[in-house]
Amino acid sequence: MFQKITPKSKDSAKWYEEVVEKAGLAEHSPVKGCMTIKPYGYAIWEQIQKILDARIKELGVDNTYFPIFIPKSFLEKEKEHIKGFAPECIVATEGGGKKLEEPLVLRPTSETIIYDSFARWIHSYRDLPFKINQWANIIRWEKRPRLFLRTIEFLWQEGHTAHENINESIQQANEVLKMYQDFANKYLAIATISGKKSDSEKFAGAQSTLCIEGLMSDGKALQMGTSHVLGQNFAKVFGIKYLDKNGKEQFVWQTSWGVSTRLIGAVILAHGDDKGLVLPPKIAPYQLVIIPIWKSDLDKNKLKNKIDQLVESLADEVRVKVDWRDKVSPGFKFNDWELKGVPLRIEFGPRDLEKNQAVLAERVEGKSWEVKWEDLGKEIKKSLDIVQNKLLMNNQDFLGRNKHEAENYDELKKILKEKGGFVKTAWCGSSECEKKIKDDTGATLRVIVGRVGQGEPAYMKKCICCGKDLDNPKIDHYPSYFAKAY
Amino acid sequence: MFQKITPKSKDSAKWYEEVVEKAGLAEHSPVKGCMTIKPYGYAIWEQIQKILDARIKELGVDNTYFPIFIPKSFLEKEKEHIKGFAPECIVATEGGGKKLEEPLVLRPTSETIIYDSFARWIHSYRDLPFKINQWANIIRWEKRPRLFLRTIEFLWQEGHTAHENINESIQQANEVLKMYQDFANKYLAIATISGKKSDSEKFAGAQSTLCIEGLMSDGKALQMGTSHVLGQNFAKVFGIKYLDKNGKEQFVWQTSWGVSTRLIGAVILAHGDDKGLVLPPKIAPYQLVIIPIWKSDLDKNKLKNKIDQLVESLADEVRVKVDWRDKVSPGFKFNDWELKGVPLRIEFGPRDLEKNQAVLAERVEGKSWEVKWEDLGKEIKKSLDIVQNKLLMNNQDFLGRNKHEAENYDELKKILKEKGGFVKTAWCGSSECEKKIKDDTGATLRVIVGRVGQGEPAYMKKCICCGKDLDNPKIDHYPSYFAKAY
Numbered sequence: 001m002f003q004k005i006t007p008k009s010k011d012s013a014k015w016y017e018e019v020v021e022k023a024g025l026a027e028h029s030p031v032k033g034c035m036t037i038k039p040y041g042y043a044i045w046e047q048i049q050k051i052l053d054a055r056i057k058e059l060g061v062d063n064t065y066f067p068i069f070i071p072k073s074f075l076e077k078e079k080e081h082i083k084g085f086a087p088e089c090i091v092a093t094e095g096g097g098k099k100l101e102e103p104l105v106l107r108p109t110s111e112t113i114i115y116d117s118f119a120r121w122i123h124s125y126r127d128l129p130f131k132i133n134q135w136a137n138i139i140r141w142e143k144r145p146r147l148f149l150r151t152i153e154f155l156w157q158e159g160h161t162a163h164e165n166i167n168e169s170i171q172q173a174n175e176v177l178k179m180y181q182d183f184a185n186k187y188l189a190i191a192t193i194s195g196k197k198s199d200s201e202k203f204a205g206a207q208s209t210l211c212i213e214g215l216m217s218d219g220k221a222l223q224m225g226t227s228h229v230l231g232q233n234f235a236k237v238f239g240i241k242y243l244d245k246n247g248k249e250q251f252v253w254q255t256s257w258g259v260s261t262r263l264i265g266a267v268i269l270a271h272g273d274d275k276g277l278v279l280p281p282k283i284a285p286y287q288l289v290i291i292p293i294w295k296s297d298l299d300k301n302k303l304k305n306k307i308d309q310l311v312e313s314l315a316d317e318v319r320v321k322v323d324w325r326d327k328v329s330p331g332f333k334f335n336d337w338e339l340k341g342v343p344l345r346i347e348f349g350p351r352d353l354e355k356n357q358a359v360l361a362e363r364v365e366g367k368s369w370e371v372k373w374e375d376l377g378k379e380i381k382k383s384l385d386i387v388q389n390k391l392l393m394n395n396q397d398f399l400g401r402n403k404h405e406a407e408n409y410d411e412l413k414k415i416l417k418e419k420g421g422f423v424k425t426a427w428c429g430s431s432e433c434e435k436k437i438k439d440d441t442g443a444t445l446r447v448i449v450g451r452v453g454q455g456e457p458a459y460m461k462k463c464i465c466c467g468k469d470l471d472n473p474k475i476d477h478y479p480s481y482f483a484k485a486y
Numbered sequence: 487m488f489q490k491i492t493p494k495s496k497d498s499a500k501w502y503e504e505v506v507e508k509a510g511l512a513e514h515s516p517v518k519g520c521m522t523i524k525p526y527g528y529a530i531w532e533q534i535q536k537i538l539d540a541r542i543k544e545l546g547v548d549n550t551y552f553p554i555f556i557p558k559s560f561l562e563k564e565k566e567h568i569k570g571f572a573p574e575c576i577v578a579t580e581g582g583g584k585k586l587e588e589p590l591v592l593r594p595t596s597e598t599i600i601y602d603s604f605a606r607w608i609h610s611y612r613d614l615p616f617k618i619n620q621w622a623n624i625i626r627w628e629k630r631p632r633l634f635l636r637t638i639e640f641l642w643q644e645g646h647t648a649h650e651n652i653n654e655s656i657q658q659a660n661e662v663l664k665m666y667q668d669f670a671n672k673y674l675a676i677a678t679i680s681g682k683k684s685d686s687e688k689f690a691g692a693q694s695t696l697c698i699e700g701l702m703s704d705g706k707a708l709q710m711g712t713s714h715v716l717g718q719n720f721a722k723v724f725g726i727k728y729l730d731k732n733g734k735e736q737f738v739w740q741t742s743w744g745v746s747t748r749l750i751g752a753v754i755l756a757h758g759d760d761k762g763l764v765l766p767p768k769i770a771p772y773q774l775v776i777i778p779i780w781k782s783d784l785d786k787n788k789l790k791n792k793i794d795q796l797v798e799s800l801a802d803e804v805r806v807k808v809d810w811r812d813k814v815s816p817g818f819k820f821n822d823w824e825l826k827g828v829p830l831r832i833e834f835g836p837r838d839l840e841k842n843q844a845v846l847a848e849r850v851e852g853k854s855w856e857v858k859w860e861d862l863g864k865e866i867k868k869s870l871d872i873v874q875n876k877l878l879m880n881n882q883d884f885l886g887r888n889k890h891e892a893e894n895y896d897e898l899k900k901i902l903k904e905k906g907g908f909v910k911t912a913w914c915g916s917s918e919c920e921k922k923i924k925d926d927t928g929a930t931l932r933v934i935v936g937r938v939g940q941g942e943p944a945y946m947k948k949c950i951c952c953g954k955d956l957d958n959p960k961i962d963h964y965p966s967y968f969a970k971a972y
Binding site: 027029030031032034035036037038039042043045046062063064065066067068069070071074086087088089090091092093094095096097100101103104106113116117126132136137139141143152153155327 | 513515516517518520521522523524525528529531532548549550551552553554555556557560572573574575576577578579580581582583586587589590592599602603612618622623625627629638639641813
């Protein structure tokens with residue numbers, strides 16, 4: 001009767017699919033490559049959205065909504081952009097029973113349709129910085145769908161800004177990256193590394209792409225959020241100009257940035273265990289589930305009175321579910337809510353009632369303890385904080401233990417094969433070396449962390465792949481993290 | 487310098503377009519038939535969404551997300567459904583550079599893709615009632631777009647429920663209709679009439695459609711929300727079955743219902759005046775705009791101190807904007823915020839500061855009065871309530887004055903031509919008479935209010951069009967409201 005799932009250690013891909021399905025988060029849609037987000041999964045997204053939306057607004061960004069349709073001609077204006085996105089486009093060609101005059105691409109991202117408006121909306125330096133965001137569905141062709149991680153349709157937010165000068169735009173991109181990193185830390189309890197993408201991995205049409213990457217418990221990296229410095233690439237092709245303080249016409253400098261429902265995938269992969277999902281309290285739809293245990297209706301009524309009082313007293317601070325189902329056993333319920341990853345559980349039966357207490361259990365370590373009824377509210381709130389912190393500390397610790405350095409190519413291959421995780425190494429910046437590493441190890445360049453500093457060991461001054469000497473102030477140095485990734 | 491708009495009385499269509507554009511609500515997208523919702527327009531939608539989402543959840547409905555793509559074969563399962571929606575479909579035929587295996591229709595509504603899931607999710611009477619909702623973008627081919635009123639893409643919520651028996655499903659549809667009507671009343675300050683649609687106007691595939699209709703200030707009706715009793719039409723073609731308490735297999739009874747960004751159009755049309763938009767305080771992004779009036783920086787700083795205190799003291803209860811722009815005059819600002827329909831305005835200059843007061847002005851009647859500084863908070867909150875009520879009373883009054891009865895066909899034609907509004911009349915129920923009335927008057931049947939009662943006057947017992955005697959307990963009687971409509 002219990003919902004058994006494949007242990008994570010045995011087959012993490014199968015484990016993932018089963019958790020997503022059995023915890024009621026999402027399922028594969030009959031439309032190949034698409035997902036249906038079920039109530040429990042969507043409730044997690046609502047928590048994420050609520051927090052992020054407020055954070056985005058704090059950055060002075062207004063929400064908007066732009067059409068899902070992008071004329072093909074728009075996408076083609078920025079050459080790198082269309083080159084990158086062409087293979088992912090899904091195209092509408094019929095409408096109202098007729099062939100459309102121009103094929104309409106379903107937005108794989110909205111830079112072009114949004115910047116066409118920017119060109120009409122922005123006139124003067126007084127309009128800058130100009131900052132908008134939208135919450136929308138995104139469509140990208142995908143042959144190997146994985147629920148939440150890559151599907152043809154997903155939900156995201158995309159922010160778009162325009163600035164007077166390059167420095168301000170870079171500052172904006174960094175500010176957003178920091179906001180994403182802080183959100184991942186404080187709410188998703190996921191520690192991330194951050195840095196710049198290589199040219200081959202950056203956003204098509206961007207000058208550079210900043211990103212945060214988390215390390216999932218199977219040792220693979222997951223890109224969790226990106227923030228693009230767009231330079232004037234789009235401004236020039238869409239004609240986004242403003243009159244500066246001296247009355248001179250200038251092109252704006254831009255950024256765009258986003259996170260998606262993929263964050264739910266990150267939470268599953270980072271914290272889940274053999275019992276199923278583990279949710280950080282701050283984004284859990286239910287932070288506490290109360291499981292009353294009764295034999296007679298009389299017992300049930302007595303329990304109900306007390307539970308109603310508790311729920312009401314917690315209403316403003318804790319999201320509570322009481323499981324009154326009468327066709328399944330308490331054991332089944334324990335199992336079910338563990339699978340769904342609810343951080344705290346209260347068991348409450350007639351004997352507890354008599355003793356004026358309840359049993360409080362927590363999901364991460366699986367321990368339980370008795371708490372006096374009058375202390376419950378305080379204990380619950382304290383425990384939620386403890387669980388949230390514990391998850392983050394576990395994750396930070398895990399990331400720390402799985403950041404390696406490779407001194408030479410054989411070591412790089414060995415670490416990636418045997419240990420996984422992130423490997424920091426010296427890289428000359430050439431796409432040839434990047435490709436060779438990928439071909440030899442299956443790992444991709446996740447982020448460039450910065451230039452070689454003076455204090456670095458000798459092996460960080462030579463490209464790990466081609467051996468090129470990087471200890472020269474005239475050339476760019478690229479210590480970077482490589483990892484196998486989702 | 488002021489943004490002049492065409493008076494509403496002169497050309498209400500032009501007035502509408504100008505208000506939408508100049509108040510910064512939305513604009514026509516370069517993609518023909520689509521709209522771009524700008525920050526101020528989207529902020530109104532966010533207010534509407536927040537309130538409605540909470541009301542929907544109170545009905546025990548969970549949010550979800552289903553794919554935008556609907557396989558053509560799904561839509562074709564329910565014959566009436568595809569017949570109604572086929573002319574409105576926009577179809578994706580290419581993906582990843584290749585022709586798609588099956589053409590994918592972009593959802594014109596989601597019954598079919600959702601009920602395919604219902605068939606897999608619902609097994610037992612214990613799963614019922616089953617209630618879900620989604621906030622999503624909807625795509626319907628449209629040749630004559632009007633911003634917010636009808637565009638190829640719009641935003642909406644669609645609720646879908648399944649029940650054990652027909653009565654419960656009808657009750658659900660009515661409960662939702664009541665919720666919509668109450669929302670229109672209390673938040674949008676729009677009084678509506680409600681009833682059933684005729685067969686020719688009902689939702690394609692429904693057993694019957696309930697709806698609410700508002701009367702816009704130009705005398706035309708606007709459909710604002712619909713709630714469909716679906717019967718077992720979809721349950722049978724999608725196989726949504728459950729085991730009842732006796733272990734017998736049964737088909738479920740269903741409802742679906744929705745409101746859209748069209749509600750923003752309703753607010754504009756119902757309350758707007760020659761100065762522009764008029765927003766009910768409860769859905770206004772800013773309920774109060776403060777316009778400081780200063781000449782010197784010294785003045786400005788003094789005003790700022792006081793204003794900051796006021797804004798902080800109101801922060802939890804009133805949405806406030808302070809207009810510190812220094813390149814435009816106070817007069818320009820007054821005009822601008824009137825155009826944007828902000829319910830209350832505070833004017834505050836050095837002389838007010840000296841006299842320890844401010845000037846409070848309200849948008850609906852345009853009056854202003856002096857208020858002592860220490861009374862401002864209280865006065866603002868009171869005034870917001872008064873304005874909200876005034877708008878509703880005005881609208882109720884307007885609806886009351888524009889509900890007519892027609893005794894004969896000539897009178898029907900005359901009223902619809904000269905006065906507009908809703909005309910209640912007797913109708914035999916035939917689509918021939920319905921069509922003739924439409925052809926002769928341009929008015930459509932908005933809602934069927936019920937069957938002829940005993941106390942009705944004689945002219946309500948004969949079809950106004952064909953003269954058929956309706957005073958017979960064996961035949962259905964249809965007193966209905968006709969109106970010209972958006």
